[in-house]
Amino acid sequence: MKNMDRMTNACILIMEGTNCEEETKIAFEKVGINAELVHLKQLTGEVPRELKRDLFEYNILMIPGGWSAGDYIRAGAIFAARIKSRLMKEIEEFVEDGNVVGGICNGFQILIELGLLPGFDGISKEPEAALTTNLNARFQCRPVYLKHVGKCTFTEKIDEGKVLQVPVAHAEGRFTFGGEDEKYLNKLIENGQIVFRYCHPDGTPAEGEFPWNPNGSLYDIAGICNPEKNVLGMMPHPERVVEGIQHADWTRTHPSLGDGRIFFESIAEFMRGNSK
Amino acid sequence: MNFEVEVRIELKxxxxxxxxxxxxxxLKLLGYPVNDVKSLKVYVIGVNADSKKDAEEKIADACRRLLANPVIQNYSVKVKNARIIPENSRKRL
Structure with a gap:
């Protein structure tokens, strides 16, 4: 990476309708990662020269949650189309260089629409999966339990099997392969691409049961990565629980940190270990 | 020529x-004898094209690239007759 000191730089990509960028920035900064809010147009160059940014100045690209472009068409479809039209070559190169790309909630929907996830045979031209309307057709905004079932670059330092309590806030989070659920689910499992699954508080699988699985997601999938493990998308919001008082049970359990903190600590530790 | 194209996006x-x-x-709760409800999206698009066929092809391509997710959705494109849009009725975004 050019023009870089050893500091890790995260690019938090925003456009009209993203709304979780501030807390995502704070979460990165709390673990010592430089984070900058960057509008899509700053990367595509449709801004005055002093505002232009180069994706390769960063080593983490994070797409935050929100309602980009009002969730019109399908959640994430318009943000993805805008990236495809102006920035796809850079993103492909960024991913192929082994940099890390993350998407939380709407960010996950965008990564699916972009074809970066599941990315069975590299980046696909058309989506290979879908995050569609929750089974009960309602917006779910509340804590859920997640089990960390497989490591990726982002979660390298989190123990496998660890259960985290993290909020979800989405209406379109049901992961599916449409009519080919079984075939592609096996592929995800074989490749070790499933990172988080919805579970009971004790870590046993939710098995599709509401409320533990908030959206009816296939195989309780809450987050997946690409086969190379450097692109992660997840529906729950770790950036919303980085402090103890943000934990849903904080008055009873007085945790010093929220369960989402370990997610960011893990990225920070991984990046420190990776910097030459 | 400007063609009016109707696009239906429905779940597979x-x-x-x-x-x-x-x-x-x-609807059942309100007392209607409803057996099933299918939700779908309809877009009415005005597109510049050389012919009906050209209009259909252009919009079918748009469906594959943006309007539908082929994993879960089917699309159908119906081209209506060419129309002339008065200059002052075009919305500026």
Missing amino acids: PGVIDAEGETIRKS
Whole structure:
């Protein structure tokens, strides 16, 4: 990476309708990662020269949650189309260089629409999966339990099997392969691409049961990565629980940190270990 | 020529229609003898094209690239006759 000191730089990509960028920035900064809010147009160059940014100045690209472009068409479809039209070559190169790309909630929907996830045979031209309307057709905004079932670059330092309590806030989070659920689910499992699954508080699988699985997601999938493990998308919001008082049970359990903190600590530790 | 094209985006058979099912339940509660409800999206698009066929091809391509997710949705494109849009009726975004 050019023009870089050893500091890790995260690019938090925003456009009209993203709304979780501030807390995502704070979460990165709390673990010592430089984070900058960057509008899509700053990367595509449709801004005055002093505002232009180069994706390769960063080593983490994070797409935050929100309602980009009002969730019109399908959640994430318009943000993805805008990236495809102006920035796809850079993103492909960024991913192929082994940099890390993350998407939380709407960010996950965008990564699916972009074809970066599941990315069975590299980046696909058309989506290979879908995050569609929750089974009960309602917006779910509340804590859920997640089990960390497989490591990726982002979660390298989190123990496998660890259960985290993290909020979800989405209406379109049901992961599916449409009519080919079984075939592609096996592929995800074989490749070790499933990172988080919805579970009971004790870590046993939710098995599709509401409320533990908030959206009816296939195989309780809450987050997946690409086969190379450097692109992660997840529906729950770790950036919303980085402090103890943000934990849903904080008055009873007085945790010093929220369960989402370990997610960011893990990225920070991984990046420190990776910097030459 | 400007063609008016109607695009229907619907869920593939077998994909659960959570929205349709919720609407069906609500209609039942209101006392309507409703058996099933299918939710779908319709877009009416004005497009510049050389012919009806050209208009259809252009919009079918748009469906594959943006309007539909082929994993869960089917699309159909119906081209209506060419029309002339008065200059002052065009919305500026």
